Amino acid sequence: MAVVVSRSERETLDLGRAVGGALERGDLIGLAGPLGAGKTVLVRGIAWGVGADPAAVRSPTFVLHHVYTGGRITLHHLDLYRLGSGTDIAFLDLEHQLESGAVLVEWGDHADLSPLRSMPVGFEIARDDSRVITLDSAAAPDRVRRAWRIGTPRT
Ligand SMILES: Nc1ncnc2c1ncn2[C@@H]1O[C@H](COP(=O)(O)OP(=O)(O)OP(=O)(O)O)[C@@H](O)[C@H]1O
Ligand SMILES: [Mg+2]
Numbered sequence: 096m097a098v099v100v101s102r103s104e105r106e107t108l109d110l111g112r113a114v115g116g117a118l119e120r121g122d123l124i125g126l127a128g129p130l131g132a133g134k135t136v137l138v139r140g141i142a143w144g145v146g147a148d149p150a151a152v153r154s155p156t157f158v159l160h161h162v163y164t165g166g167r168i169t170l171h172h173l174d175l176y177r178l179g180s181g182t183d184i185a186f187l188d189l190e191h192q193l194e195s196g197a198v199l200v201e202w203g204d205h206a207d208l209s210p211l212r213s214m215p216v217g218f219e220i221a222r223d224d225s226r227v228i229t230l231d232s233a234a235a236p237d238r239v240r241r242a243w244r245i246g247t248p249r250t
Pocket of ligand 2: 134135154201
């Protein structure tokens with residue numbers, strides 16, 4: 096596990112930016128953690144890192160699926176919150192999305208993404224309001240692990 100303590104929205108954006116610099120088409124990241132934990136902020140940083148427009152990134156809670164183009168790779172941004180836990184993702188056709196870009200799934204723990212080799216990222220809100228963000232590094236390729244280290248704030 097690779098743990099980052101983020102003390103500000105900016106630090107989470109910077110972590111995402113580093114990760115976005117390393118993502119490739121076919122990568123899948125599942126983001127899990129409570130409301131307001133910073134999942135969308137990390138996705139915004141990732142969009143920045145791939146060279147897409149970070150201002151376009153919004154929680155797709157009502158739309159389910161956003162696509163960000165204009166960067167080095169296409170990003171698909173999904174949010175399973177409204178679908179609830181135990182969602183069967185077959186209808187989402189993630190395989191097809193992975194062929195065209197990288198896929199970022201908020202509330203990824205609402206579905207079983209493991210057959211698609213997802214990299215799980217967990218968020219916790221600490222008592223002091225910092226965000227503890229954990230990458231399951233065993234599930235991530237070297238280039239993403241390295242980017243995660245680069246994006247880790249210095250204390
Ligand atoms: N260290 C931090 N990292 C990220 N966001 C932070 C941090 N500290 C405070 N915040 C604030 O927390 C909020 C995170 O919101 P965000 O929309 O990213 O959450 P979310 O996990 O996507 O929630 P939801 O499940 O509702 O989609 C923002 O208002 C942000 O400014
Ligand atoms: Mg969100």
